[in-house]
């Protein structure tokens with residue numbers, strides 16, 4: 001039983017960043033008091049599994065990110081079903097939506113992201129959902145019974161995940177994408193076209209260079225008219241056009257925000273004693289050397305873990321985060337990481353090496369710096385060894401001496417020069433914690 005009061009450590013949020021923080025700080029401080037405030041009234045789950053649940057591949061209990069007794073065992077007080085509405089850093093207090101106040105010694109903001117809704121009238125109707133949270137999942141699931149047709153607004157990662165899940169449930173899916181190709185901000189044109197082919201073969205309708213002009217229906221969406229005048233009847237509408245960092249608690253305070261909440265490599269914000277991680281933060285990208293929002297599960301977990309160490313007094317730096325997506329759309333496996341160069345030869349001293357095998361449906365592309373370091377890569381088809389490429393990228397290895405080997409489908413540590421092989425195999429298992 002937990003009572004409101006003062007805690008040594010307080011966390012706002014209940015997802016990857018929060019779990020990372022608890023595991024980090026508890027490995028240093030076994031006795032400090034810990035509490036979290038969670039707006040969603042359910043046990044911690046993995047958002048990445050929402051499409052798998054809705055696609056009928058897993059059950060709800062498989063979505064939990066940690067066992068149900070995780071917080072009890074970690075001795076964490078959970079204030080669930082409450083929103084934190086204000087941080088008063090002068091007196092180290094967080095105020096909740098019911099007016100109660102929690103004091104803290106160290107605070108972590110792990111509030112994640114919020115789905116973006118474009119300013120199209122009618123997107124507030126009953127059968128319109130984002131594809132982001134447990135309430136979305138429950139709402140969509142209810143609508144699925146009897147649904148025959150769905151419109152998915154957005155042909156990016158989240159939109160395509162939604163499209164595939166609904167398709168698996170036997171629903172006719174229509175994907176609308178404003179850009180001229182799917183997944184445009186994430187992969188290059190070759191990869192986009194491979195995914196477009198796969199959707200087409202599966203019978204998913206795609207409308208590129210297009211979006212919703214009008215939403216029809218009174219309380220519920222019944223159909224949408226596209227910019228090109230075409231009308232699509234639908235039983236539900238999913239909005240998957242992007243996610244923005246949730247920074248409202250920092251706004252109007254001394255906590256610096258630059259799209260995400262700005263943190264140093266220790267994950268501390270501009271206010272001493274307040275840390276941030278995950279989708280709400282702007283963190284260091286080791287490939288570009290800049291601070292940016294890196295909204296991915298492993299970055300949130302590791303950022304939280306690093307924050308937890310530092311909050312408990314053990315100095316650690318988050319220096320191995322970058323963009324990396326492992327995706328699977330209609331039997332097309334894709335892994336990409338680092339910079340996404342779309343042309344054959346780009347400036348900035350970057351060189352592109354690529355190979356497309358249309359028979360084997362495999363595609364590999366590497367972006368190399370002048371000194372032979374991998375700055376980014378895309379693998380399509382054969383993705384099993386992606387971790388090795390990531391390791392080469394992280395360790396800034398000059399790959400020029402064996403760059404042809406990178407294109408072998410079974411490329412592995414055995415293809416590396418012996419000295420390098422042993423150096424890499426000694427890598428720390430806990431990537432990113434140095």
Ligand SMILES: Cc1cc2nc3c(=O)[nH]c(=O)nc-3n(C[C@H](O)[C@H](O)[C@H](O)COP(=O)(O)OP(=O)(O)OC[C@H]3O[C@@H](n4cnc5c(N)ncnc54)[C@H](O)[C@@H]3O)c2cc1C
Nearest residue numbers: 013015016017039048084111112113278279295296297300
């Ligand atoms: C459908 C889907 C699939 C994805 N697939 C992948 C994938 O395959 N690989 C990958 O790396 N990433 C994936 N992601 C992204 C990944 O889920 C996020 O990067 C990750 O969840 C970020 O974790 P987080 O801890 O920063 O915050 P979030 O997971 O966004 O959680 C933040 C939590 O904080 C709560 N909260 C916010 N504000 C408050 C407040 N004021 N008071 C109390 N509580 C609050 C929210 O309700 C939420 O529960 C996917 C995301 C989605 C939606």
